Amino acid sequence: MPVPSAPTFTEVQAAAQRIQPSVHRTPVLSSRGFDEAAGARVFFKCENLQRMGAFKIRGAMNFLLSMTPEQRARGVVTFSSGNHAQAVALAARLQGVRATIVMPADAPRSKLEATRAQGAEVVFYDRLKEDREAIGRRIAAETGAVILPPFDHPWTIAGQGTAALELAGQLDEPPQALIAPVGGGGLLSGCSIAAKALWPRIRIFGAEPELANDTYLSLQAGCRVAIPPPATIADGLRATQPGEITFPILQQHVEGILLVSEAEIRAAVRFLLLRLKILVEPSGAVAAAAVLHRKLPPDLSSVAVILSGGNVDPEALAEILHAG
Amino acid sequence: MPVPSAPTFTEVQAAAQRIQPSVHRTPVLSSRGFDEAAGARVFFKCENLQRMGAFKIRGAMNFLLSMTPEQRARGVVTFSSGNHAQAVALAARLQGVRATIVMPADAPRSKLEATRAQGAEVVFYDRLKEDREAIGRRIAAETGAVILPPFDHPWTIAGQGTAALELAGQLDEPPQALIAPVGGGGLLSGCSIAAKALWPRIRIFGAEPELANDTYLSLQAGCRVAIPPPATIADGLRATQPGEITFPILQQHVEGILLVSEAEIRAAVRFLLLRLKILVEPSGAVAAAAVLHRKLPPDLSSVAVILSGGNVDPEALAEILHAG
Numbered sequence: 001m002p003v004p005s006a007p008t009f010t011e012v013q014a015a016a017q018r019i020q021p022s023v024h025r026t027p028v029l030s031s032r033g034f035d036e037a038a039g040a041r042v043f044f045k046c047e048n049l050q051r052m053g054a055f056k057i058r059g060a061m062n063f064l065l066s067m068t069p070e071q072r073a074r075g076v077v078t079f080s081s082g083n084h085a086q087a088v089a090l091a092a093r094l095q096g097v098r099a100t101i102v103m104p105a106d107a108p109r110s111k112l113e114a115t116r117a118q119g120a121e122v123v124f125y126d127r128l129k130e131d132r133e134a135i136g137r138r139i140a141a142e143t144g145a146v147i148l149p150p151f152d153h154p155w156t157i158a159g160q161g162t163a164a165l166e167l168a169g170q171l172d173e174p175p176q177a178l179i180a181p182v183g184g185g186g187l188l189s190g191c192s193i194a195a196k197a198l199w200p201r202i203r204i205f206g207a208e209p210e211l212a213n214d215t216y217l218s219l220q221a222g223c224r225v226a227i228p229p230p231a232t233i234a235d236g237l238r239a240t241q242p243g244e245i246t247f248p249i250l251q252q253h254v255e256g257i258l259l260v261s262e263a264e265i266r267a268a269v270r271f272l273l274l275r276l277k278i279l280v281e282p283s284g285a286v287a288a289a290a291v292l293h294r295k296l297p298p299d300l301s302s303v304a305v306i307l308s309g310g311n312v313d314p315e316a317l318a319e320i321l322h323a324g
Numbered sequence: 325m326p327v328p329s330a331p332t333f334t335e336v337q338a339a340a341q342r343i344q345p346s347v348h349r350t351p352v353l354s355s356r357g358f359d360e361a362a363g364a365r366v367f368f369k370c371e372n373l374q375r376m377g378a379f380k381i382r383g384a385m386n387f388l389l390s391m392t393p394e395q396r397a398r399g400v401v402t403f404s405s406g407n408h409a410q411a412v413a414l415a416a417r418l419q420g421v422r423a424t425i426v427m428p429a430d431a432p433r434s435k436l437e438a439t440r441a442q443g444a445e446v447v448f449y450d451r452l453k454e455d456r457e458a459i460g461r462r463i464a465a466e467t468g469a470v471i472l473p474p475f476d477h478p479w480t481i482a483g484q485g486t487a488a489l490e491l492a493g494q495l496d497e498p499p500q501a502l503i504a505p506v507g508g509g510g511l512l513s514g515c516s517i518a519a520k521a522l523w524p525r526i527r528i529f530g531a532e533p534e535l536a537n538d539t540y541l542s543l544q545a546g547c548r549v550a551i552p553p554p555a556t557i558a559d560g561l562r563a564t565q566p567g568e569i570t571f572p573i574l575q576q577h578v579e580g581i582l583l584v585s586e587a588e589i590r591a592a593v594r595f596l597l598l599r600l601k602i603l604v605e606p607s608g609a610v611a612a613a614a615v616l617h618r619k620l621p622p623d624l625s626s627v628a629v630i631l632s633g634g635n636v637d638p639e640a641l642a643e644i645l646h647a648g
Contacts, residue, residue, distance in 0.1 A: 027351040029373065048601045049353060110598070270638070274434070277372045277634035279601040310601035314594070314645040321638040321645075 005245045007158035009197035015062040015158040016165050022061050022094060026050050028170045031276050038291045041302040043175060045167045048280045048310030055163050055187055055308050056087035062159030063148050064095045072097050077145040079132035082111030083236055083309050084150040089118035100145060102135045108313045128229055151186030152243030161190025167304060174199040180306040181286040182206035182215045182257060183237040185246030187308055192253035206257045207290040209234045209265060215242045216257040233262050236283030236309060258290035265289045270324050284309035329569045331482035333521035339386040339482040340489050346385050346418060350374050352494045355600050362615045365626040367499060369491045372604045372634030379487050379511055379632050380411035386483030387472050388419045396421050401469040403456035406435030407560055407633050408474040413442035424469060426459045432637045452553055475510030476567030485514025491628060498523040503611040504630040506530035506539045506581060507561040509570030511632055516577035530581045531614040533558045533589060539566045540581040557586050560607030560633060582614035589613045594648050608633035
């Protein structure tokens with residue numbers, strides 16, 4: 001039974017049409033070395049090579065292009081640990097829409113600078129003490145701006161799902177499984193809608209840091225479970241619970257959430273950097289980490305992995321290299 | 325007038341057919357951020373994403389596939405600072421041919437390990453005191469192995485030229501210029517043959533570190549000039565003079581060699597890593613460095629840049645990040 005408020009596959013297709021002029025068709029890479037280590041044929045959908053360095057531009061662009069002219073005139077406000085902020089800032093600039101971003105005070109510097117470089121206004125909050133959504137709602141109430149949620153909205157979800165739709169056109173045959181990182185679940189829910197429509201027999205998995213296992217716990221409990229703000233290196237996956245809209249989609253489509261340690265995430269970042277020659281941020285590498293460390297069922301011989309982003313501060317990257 | 329011993333365009337096309345099953349069709353990436361900094365539309369041919377992390381597999385594979393069965397039975401020997409060594413080792417393993425690699429004792433550890441992992445025998449030499457070609461010739465004389473030169477052979481050159489041929493099929497329209505790094509000149513000479521055949525009006529440039537400007541000096545002098553072993557960070561471009569075969573091809577096709585400082589090379593590696601999210605080794609980034617630092621004639625509005633390799637030790641990479 002379809003989930004209420006969940007975008008349909010047709011809406012994902014419409015989103016792909018809508019955003020196509022504004023986003024990159026990111027390459028799909030593979031590596032015999034990774035395949036050997038993982039024990040399966042792996043296809044990487046490189047959203048780290050997407051505009052602004054992450055898949056988030058897909059959802060942001062689809063949201064802005066789905067708004068009415070009246071809504072656009074009021075501007076948008078959003079809250080984000082980084083990649084969503086940059087994406088909204090870019091999409092808003094491209095559409096001539098005013099954007100306000102509520103951002104944690106400890107967000108990576110590169111993400112803060114990239115957001116400001118797009119002309120967005122940044123409002124800081126304390127990730128451990130304040131509620132970013134409440135701050136966003138207050139700004140929306142005061143200015144009339146439309147809240148552009150980082151994951152829990154059908155327009156956002158449909159936009160993120162275009163990554164899987166695009167991937168389908170780049171593979172010669174269907175993979176047996178698709179796996180993506182899970183923060184609030186926007187990417188995985190959108191991609192699962194597209195993938196299940198295209199390939200009904202595909203098995204869908206999510207990957208989370210052990211330290212940020214809110215979706216894992218929620219799927220086990222059968223209802224949305226909130227965890228304290230997690231301290232994982234995967235700063236893009238620090239959402240404390242899955243969304244109201246994303247969660248039922250994940251319940252419907254996802255076979256399991258694979259958990260990875262912080263060391264496994266760092267090892268995957270290093271492998272992808274030094275062997276595949278691509279920079280993937282820790283959040284973007286959790287699905288690859290799960291596959292590299294053989295957390296998938298062993299009977300899967302071909303797997304599509306979404307590398308969701310590549311925005312890392314040079315200092316953080318140097319630390320990951322030293323930890324090797 | 326065609327250069328004697330230079331491969332023809334037809335031979336580059338034949339090489340492309342021959343090696344196609346064994347090499348990656350590497351993606352072409354672009355970045356609005358890089359274009360803005362460079363003042364031109366730039367298309368990156370990502371040979372850093374090639375098998376073994378560099379374009380060298382193209383020439384090595386074409387060489388092995390052009391040999392007679394009798395030659396193959398005798399094995400191959402080669403001398404290389406790294407990427408060519410790895411490529412020959414891989415190509416030889418794929419073809420079931422025995423390979424001996426003469427390698428500088430101070431070659432990056434990652435390159436040494438990758439070469440040995442392919443089953444090749446490694447013989448070390450002192451880059452500052454010994455003549456690697458003499459050592460290679462001695463081994464060839466003793467064992468009957470065929471010398472597989474890193475750049476100065478028509479089969480090698482034709483193989484490297486397939487990078488430009490492949491690029492042509494990936495661009496919507498001809499670029500105004502093509503630029504590639506120059507060590508011994510195998511990549512640039514091969515690509516210039518292909519590019520000039522495909523796009524007669526294209527302007528061809530090479531890029532060298534200021535510290536390793538042997539081809540720049542040679543083109544100025546009108547004859548091959550040798551320099552002392554250079555100390556550039558671009559360890560793949562430490563050839564001390566252009567080849568006997570490559571040099572006349574470069575004389576015929578190349579408009580100019582652009583020189584870049586060590587700091588400019590590091591800055592390009594950082595830009596490509598942190599903004600484009602791809603790992604390019606210093607040698608592989610010199611052409612990008614020249615474009616980023618606007619060494620090209622200012623009237624060029626579209627440029628194809630070959631990123632020739634991505635093999636860097638993590639320690640060296642961390643240092644480059646810290647230097648930013």
